[in-house]
Amino acid sequence: MGRLDGMTAMAPARNEPDLSFLLDHTSHVLRTQMSAALAEVGLTVRMHCVLVHALEEERTQIQLAELGDMDKTTMVVTVDALEKSGLAERRPSATDRRARIIAVTEEGARVAARSQEIVDRVHREALGALPKQEREVLLRALNRLAEGHLAVPSADGTARRARQQVK
Amino acid sequence: MGRLDGMTAMAPARNEPDLSFLLDHTSHVLRTQMSAALAEVGLTVRMHCVLVHALEEERTQIQLAELGDMDKTTMVVTVDALEKSGLAERRPSATDRRARIIAVTEEGARVAARSQEIVDRVHREALGALPKQEREVLLRALNRLAEGHLAVPSADGTARRARQQVK
DNA sequence: TATTGTTATACTCTATAACTATA
DNA sequence: TATAGTTATAGAGTATAACAATA
Numbered sequence: 542m543g544r545l546d547g548m549t550a551m552a553p554a555r556n557e558p559d560l561s562f563l564l565d566h567t568s569h570v571l572r573t574q575m576s577a578a579l580a581e582v583g584l585t586v587r588m589h590c591v592l593v594h595a596l597e598e599e600r601t602q603i604q605l606a607e608l609g610d611m612d613k614t615t616m617v618v619t620v621d622a623l624e625k626s627g628l629a630e631r632r633p634s635a636t637d638r639r640a641r642i643i644a645v646t647e648e649g650a651r652v653a654a655r656s657q658e659i660v661d662r663v664h665r666e667a668l669g670a671l672p673k674q675e676r677e678v679l680l681r682a683l684n685r686l687a688e689g690h691l692a693v694p695s696a697d698g699t700a701r702r703a704r705q706q707v708k
Numbered sequence: 709m710g711r712l713d714g715m716t717a718m719a720p721a722r723n724e725p726d727l728s729f730l731l732d733h734t735s736h737v738l739r740t741q742m743s744a745a746l747a748e749v750g751l752t753v754r755m756h757c758v759l760v761h762a763l764e765e766e767r768t769q770i771q772l773a774e775l776g777d778m779d780k781t782t783m784v785v786t787v788d789a790l791e792k793s794g795l796a797e798r799r800p801s802a803t804d805r806r807a808r809i810i811a812v813t814e815e816g817a818r819v820a821a822r823s824q825e826i827v828d829r830v831h832r833e834a835l836g837a838l839p840k841q842e843r844e845v846l847l848r849a850l851n852r853l854a855e856g857h858l859a860v861p862s863a864d865g866t867a868r869r870a871r872q873q874v875k
Numbered sequence: 876t877a878t879t880g881t882t883a884t885a886c887t888c889t890a891t892a893a894c895t896a897t898a
Numbered sequence: 899t900a901t902a903g904t905t906a907t908a909g910a911g912t913a914t915a916a917c918a919a920t921a
Contacts, residue, residue, distance in 0.1 A: 545777045547772045560831045561742055564735035565849040566858070571728055573862040603902060612890060619905065630854045638900040639897045647915095666729045670857040682838050682846040683730040690837040691733070693742040770879065779913060784881065798880095806879040806920045 545569055571667060578659045582625060582652055587611065587619045589660065592645055592653040594628060601640040603630075628652055731790075738834060745826045749819055750793060754778065754786045756827065759812060759820040762796060767833055768807040795819055 543566050572586070579589055590609040594600060600608075606616040620643060623629035628649030634640040645653065668676050712732050739753070746756055757776045761767060767775075773783040789809060790796035795816030801807040812820065835843045 558831065558835070558847045560847070561738055561827070562833060563847070563854055564738055566732060567850055567853050568731035568735045570858040570861050571731055575728060589829050603892070613903070641903070664725065667727060667853065668845070669847050671852060675845055675852070678842055678845040679849040680725045680727070680730070683734055685838060685842070686734050686834065687730055688845050690834050691737040691830045692731040695744040780880070794910070808880070
């Protein structure tokens with residue numbers, strides 16, 4: 542699952558708070574824990590995300606892709622995996638014959654209930670390592686950042702070069 | 709610079725604190741801001757990381773790779789870039805003729821001073837969006853997590869399959 | 876025999892392009 | 899003309915393997 546790559550110690554040996562390292566490290570490690578925990582029920586993070594959103598209401602692949610911040614081509618692969626596992630099915634939309642509704646199977650609903658418990662448990666275990674008051678302030682502060690100064694990604698430095706024509 | 713991919717709303721619509729989303733989102737956005745800011749002085753995050761560590765004392769590529777949590781092959785590419793920009797040079801180690809010391813040039817030291825200011829500024833701007841007390845608790849809590857429950861990555865679910873023989 | 880640094884390359888991931896079928 | 903979903907594939911990133919020089 543890769544490395545942190547350079548974010549380790551952006552502010553080394555100077556006793557400056559290294560927010561980059563802290564956020565990258567904790568999110569990276571939490572993600573490995575989440576992936577490992579969800580693997581126990583045969584899900585990836587993406588599959589869990591799609592299952593849960595598809596259970597809420599009738600949604601098309603594009604709608605699910607937007608909710609999970611995935612590309613529509615990534616969604617194809619994810620739905621393929623869910624279908625192969627028998628957890629969801631593609632059904633034609635009643636109102637738009639181009640679109641497919643992702644219908645969660647009974648088995649899919651059972652797995653989703655378990656996977657949601659797993660997600661909550663992993664989060665609880667992480668937060669449980671903190672004093673209650675510290676935990677609440679942490680969540681409030683992260684929410685404030687996520688909604689404010691760290692709401693939207695900066696213009697993409699890694700912008701792709703103009704793509705070569707395929708044919 | 710990619711997406712968050714499924715981490716968006718691990719705990720949707722349930723008013724559960726979604727630590728995965730918060731950490732992934734904030735670290736992702738901060739990273740885009742950092743990359744964009746460092747691009748102003750022609751550096752990547754990795755180049756900055758290597759420069760700063762190489763300035764502290766005489767270090768070989770392998771030592772710098774470990775400090776920055778990079779693969780040694782990634783370090784080759786990073787040092788190539790630093791050399792091409794005239795910011796660092798490979799020098800033979802006096803004690804081990806296999807190893808190369810990464811020596812920062814004068815220009816490299818100037819750039820590193822500026823890039824460190826940029827890193828600190830980006831961090832200050834992010835943290836500045838928070839009330840002072842909240843900021844301090846956030847850093848304390850993240851440190852506690854990074855040193856405790858979220859210290860080391862979980863066994864890698866994405867383990868590579870056995871590699872095919874090359875020749 | 877082990878390690879440093881290098882090159883070459885295989886693997887994974889993601890996104891772009893192009894296509895089909897609808898709208 | 900535009901959009902939903904699909905397929906194919908380009909491109910970037912990263913890690914593995916093999917190698918030369920040296921320990």
